[in-house]
């Protein structure tokens with residue numbers, strides 16, 4: 001009888017609220033770009049009344065040259081919070097702070113020890129002077145990002161703090177297992193040197209004892225000049241022609257030329273800046289990377 005009454009009550013409430021009001025009461029949390037979105041998707045899983053949105057289109061890649069769109073500002077103006085990678089990846093942050101001073105911003109990268117960028121260049125590329133912003137590519141950093149995110153969201157959504165912290169703990173355990181799996185597998189590989197398209201992998205390399213022998217593009221969005229290409233080819237040769245890694249998000253033409261010129265084999269790594277809208281996308285992408293590294297570094301080359 002109690003059950004029936006509860007059902008009846010639930011029915012009345014549902015009819016009384018109506019669909020429109022339910023939409024109005026939805027809390028929107030915006031992630032700046034794909035890797036932050038995937039972490040947040042896990043942290044906010046099953047939190048009632050919350051919708052997670054990804055600001056930059058999944059095809060954006062890194063946010064190095066990202067220009068805010070009018071639609072971004074509109075989405076942010078009705079959001080309850082913006083989750084950022086931090087570490088200088090969101091070069092547009094000052095503009096958001098100026099135009100939406102009341103929007104809570106959760107800096108997921110807070111407290112992560114930053115690596116210096118190999119080649120320092122001007123501010124205008126969006127990197128800023130804070131260091132290398134590709135922090136999410138070390139699972140250990142990703143764990144810290146998840147915890148920062150959970151702590152920030154727990155304050156903003158106190159009613160959901162319990163489920164948010166439990167989600168974070170569960171996800172951190174999965175990421176920790178992933179880290180152990182990567183560490184053991186990569187430690188067993190004979191090769192150490194890799195050449196990557198842009199400077200996305202230093203945190204990954206540092207975590208697993210790999211050496212980024214050269215980086216092809218300093219400005220990933222800009223075509224390489226013939227002079228830069230010649231320089232990279234020389235550096236690859238000097239490093240003994242280690243395997244080259246393209247990134248799906250960027251044109252691999254320069255890498256194909258370097259591969260032809262040096263004989264260095266060409267593979268691909270996933271910087272996890274785009275991918276499926278799936279809870280396990282980070283782990284799946286990292287396991288893809290492990291497979292590519294195993295193929296590239298698994299055999300001593302002649």
Ligand SMILES: [Zn+2]
Pocket residue numbers: 062063064134198199200220
């Ligand atoms: Zn990048």
